[in-house]
Amino acid sequence: MTADAEADYDAIVLAGGGARRLGGADKPGVTVGGRTLLDRVLSASRGAHRTVVVGGCRPTARPVTWTRETPEGGGPLAALDAGLRRCGASTVVVLSADLPFLDRVAVRRLLAALDSGGREGVLLVDADGRDQPLVAAYRAEALRRELALAAAEHGGLSGLPLRLLTGELDLGRVAAEPLAVYDCDTWEDVVTARARIREHGNVLDEWIASVKDELGVDLEVDTGLLLDLARDAAHGVARPAAPLTTFLVGYAAARASGDGVLAVAEAARRAGALAERWAAEAAGGGGAAAGQGGSDDGEAGRNGPPRSDEAGSR
Numbered sequence: 125m126t127a128d129a130e131a132d133y134d135a136i137v138l139a140g141g142g143a144r145r146l147g148g149a150d151k152p153g154v155t156v157g158g159r160t161l162l163d164r165v166l167s168a169s170r171g172a173h174r175t176v177v178v179g180g181c182r183p184t185a186r187p188v189t190w191t192r193e194t195p196e197g198g199g200p201l202a203a204l205d206a207g208l209r210r211c212g213a214s215t216v217v218v219l220s221a222d223l224p225f226l227d228r229v230a231v232r233r234l235l236a237a238l239d240s241g242g243r244e245g246v247l248l249v250d251a252d253g254r255d256q257p258l259v260a261a262y263r264a265e266a267l268r269r270e271l272a273l274a275a276a277e278h279g280g281l282s283g284l285p286l287r288l289l290t291g292e293l294d295l296g297r298v299a300a301e302p303l304a305v306y307d308c309d310t311w312e313d314v315v316t317a318r319a320r321i322r323e324h325g326n327v328l329d330e331w332i333a334s335v336k337d338e339l340g341v342d343l344e345v346d347t348g349l350l351l352d353l354a355r356d357a358a359h360g361v362a363r364p365a366a367p368l369t370t371f372l373v374g375y376a377a378a379r380a381s382g383d384g385v386l387a388v389a390e391a392a393r394r395a396g397a398l399a400e401r402w403a404a405e406a407a408g409g410g411g412a413a414a415g416q417g418g419s420d421d422g423e424a425g426r427n428g429p430p431r432s433d434e435a436g437s438r
Contacts, residue, residue, distance in 0.1 A: 132215060133235060135172035136207035137165055138200060138258060139179030139221035140193065146311060152221040153182055154314055157321035157330045159337060160184075161222050161308060167337055168226040169217055176210045178203040179221070185337040198282035200258070201289055205271045205281055211264060220258040224317045225303035234261040237298050244293045248300040255297070256305045257290045266293055343384050350388075353396045360403030369395055 139152040139162055146154070152162035159167075162177070163185045169175055175188045191210050193202035204218065215238065217231055230248065237246040238261045245267075247260035270292045275281050278288075308314045321330050332347060353373065354366040361369075373395050377387035 132213060133172055133217055133261070134211040134213040134215070134264075135169035135175040135217045135219065136204065136211065137162070137169070137175065137177045137179075137188075137219050137221050138203045138207070139177050140197065140203055146309070146314075150182070151308065152179060154308065156224040156308070156314065156317045158334045161224055163337055164224050165219050165221050165226055167333060168223075168228050168231050169219060170342060171228065171231070172217065173213055174211060176207045177221070178207045185340070193282075195282060199284060200286045201271065201274065201281040201284045204267070204286075204289070205275075208264065208267055208271070214264055215261060216264050216267065217261045218258055220307065222307045222309070223259065223305065224308060224321070225306050226259065227304070230259070230301060230304045231261075233298055234259075237261075237296055238263075241296050243296040245290075246296040246298055247290075248305050249297045250300050250305045251302075255290065255295075256300065257286050259300070259305050260295075262293070343388070345385060345388050346392075349392050353392045353399070356396055356399040356403070360399045360406070365399075369399070 153160050155161075156164065160182075162182070166175060166177075166184060166186045166188065170186060175186065176191060177184070177188045178191055178193060180192075181190045189210050191206050193199075193206040195202075207218075208216065215235070217234060219226065219231075234246050234248065245260055245262035248256045250256060267289070270289050271281065273292070274284060274288050278284055303320070306313075306317065308317055320326060328347070336342070350370055350373070354370050357369040358366040373388065373391040376391040377384060380387035380391070
């Protein structure tokens with residue numbers, strides 16, 4: 125899916141509710157891996173043309189459009205209706221704000237499945253076969269139609285269950301990847317999520333995602349490439365060269381025009397080649413100078429003539 129195709133949708137994030145099982149805590153504001161649950165979901169849907177959050181206003185890492193259901197606390201159908209009224213795209217992705225492991229890949233899968241079929245919506249299904257209607261992509265017109273019918277039949281949308289809506293739609297289903305639909309309903313869920321974030325296989329990706337959100341960087345880069353560069357700089361030059369070199373690569377890429385991903389790759393390639401030349405010179409004793417006289421241990425070739433005791437150190 126191209127970036128342009130991905131931007132042809134709006135996102136609605138439902139961030140209301142009383143969070144009774146969390147003791148009334150502000151669930152979207154609970155942090156996992158240093159980021160709020162809401163910010164983590166917003167990161168997963170950052171390809172949206174517009175993102176509407178239904179709930180109380182709070183600081184977020186990305187700009188969003190805020191709205192509230194009427195009456196406040198009126199339930200998921202009322203919240204969905206309020207969010208839909210602020211959307212203009214023909215496709216909407218609907219997400220709850222308590223999904224710490226939801227990522228952009230899952231959102232892309234939903235959009236691709238909706239785009240390739242003739243259904244009115246596509247939702248994720250968990251490992252136990254349960255539908256997840258708040259991790260889904262829908263045709264906006266189909267949602268508006270069914271919300272209007274439900275409101276007419278019941279005299280409003282407040283307090284109505286979500287199944288009244290999804291039961292009337294022609295839906296496709298996509299099996300969820302592990303953890304994609306894991307939600308944080310209790311403090312035990314939150315503790316488990318925080319522990320998983322710090323597992324060895326997850327911690328680096330999670331840290332990079334957190335830093336990008338914190339700094340407002342929306343750029344997919346090859347982290348393996350940068351790690352290789354940092355390793356080469358540390359081994360071939362000096363250990364402190366690793367962070368400084370990767371910083372300079374990022375700065376050079378920011379100054380370059382054109383595709384940011386390509387600019388990072390090119391800057392990393394050039395810096396990596398330079399680090400290799402430094403390492404080769406060190407291993408060869410400084411090129412032609414290596415053949416000149418010096419101490420038996422080669423110190424003259426690397427650092428110049430041996431210093432006398434009188435020279436001392438300062």
